Amino acid sequence: MELRQLRHFVAVVECGNLSRASRKVHISQPALTRSIKALEGHLRARLLDRKPRGVVPTPTGDVFYQHAKLILNECSRAKDEILDVESGSVGQVNIGIGAMFSAAIIDQVVGRITEHHPTLHISITEGFFEDLVDQLRDGRIDAIFTNFPAAAAAVDLVLEPLWTVTAVILVSARHPLARKRKITAADLSDTKWVVVNQPHVADSLDQLFSKSGLALPTSTTRTNSLGLIKALVARQGFVSFLPEHLVSDELKRGELLILNLPQGRIERRAGLILRAGVHLRPAVNHVLTEIRKVCATGLGRS
CATH class of the missing domain: 3.40.190.10 (Periplasmic binding protein-like II)
Incomplete structure (x- = not known):
């Protein structure tokens, strides 16, 4: 059984006439007749009755017509969906x-x-x-x-x-360091820090203090919760080191401030x-x- 045979059969049923159906599917009437006979032979069932005014489906043909329409519609949908997937308009x-x-x-x-x-x-x-x-x-x-x-x-x-991501040193607007005009790494070594628990952040913090010949702060909390970091900085007097774009809203509202330390800004692609x-x-x-x-x-x- 071939899809073209289903199309031929559906066309005959819907047109009710072999001549009109042959024009609809763009083949000759003898070729259409051979296609229908081949389909009936494959199914071992008579699908159409020839009448003086045309053709009508047999009871078996009525049942098969519903299935043929469903198959053709599903094939059309499958083709459309494949085209959509290939074009990138659908998919995961x-x-x-x-x-x-x-x-x-x-x-x-x-x-x-x-x-x-x-x-x-x-x-x-x-x-x-x-x-x-x-x-x-x-x-x-x-x-x-x-x-x-x-x-x-x-x-x-x-x-x-x-x-480019720019990481900066942050404090709350109420932190004592927020009022200092000139900040040094030494000012930060005795403060409470909270940082992201990732290796590259630890390396950046180490560079910040080692360049000034200072040891890392003794009080350092590490977490992967951005919400907790923001809360500790804003309400508990911690200092942190975060990408500037992650705290843009807090900076705009004046809740957090960036400490202007020469080596306190690190850029990463x-x-x-x-x-x-x-x-x-x-x-x-x-x-x-x-x-x-x-x-x-x-x-x-x-």
């Missing part, structure tokens, strides 16, 4: 983002995708660099959007820088991490294009 895209890194950008990307590609499904996985790279390498996620630690360089990964040599599906490219657009316009930055 899995993106990894660095923990506490870029929600201010990703939320705009998701908003754009749902507006322009409403049938595209996005899964966002937040995590730390090593875990995300493992998921990228085994295909669980399609791309990573994060800052680039030193360990990001690898032969099987492609790094695409899109913007950030962007997309992809698997080298891997062909990206159109749907993935749609999402990556939106990430690039948002970064290019500076949206989400402080």
Whole structure:
């Protein structure tokens, strides 16, 4: 049984006449007759009755007509969906983002995708660099959007820088250091610190104090909760070291302040991490294009 035979049969039933049906499916009437006979032979059933004014389906033909219509409609839908998937307008895209890194950008990307590609499904996985790279390498996620630690360089990964993340030293507006005009590393060595529990943050903190010949602060709390870090800085007198864009709202409201220390600003490149040599599906490219657009316009930055 072939799809063209189903189309021929449906056309005959709907036209009620072999001549009109042959014109509808663009074949000769003898060829249409042979196609119907071949279909009946395959099913071992008579599907049409020839009447003086045309043809009508037999009871068996009525039943088969319903199935044939369903099959043809499903095939048409399947073709449309395949075209949509190939064009990237539908499908599942899995993106990894660095923990506490870029929600201010990703939320705009998701908003754009749902507006322009409403049938595209996005899964966002937040995590730390090593875990995300493992998921990228085994295909669980399609791309990573994060800052680039030193360990990001690898032969099987492609790094695409899109913007610069600036980490700054933060205190609450009520902190004693907020009133000092000149801040030194020594002023910070005796304070309570709360920092993100990631290796590159520990390295940055070590550089800050080692350049001034100072030991690391003895009171340092480490956590991966951005909410807790903000609360400890705002209400408990802690000092922290965070990407500026993560606290842009608090800075605008005057709740937190940046301490102007010469070595207290550290810039790190950030962007997309992809698997080298891997062909990206159109749907993935749609999402990556939106990430690039948002970064290019500076949206989400402080």
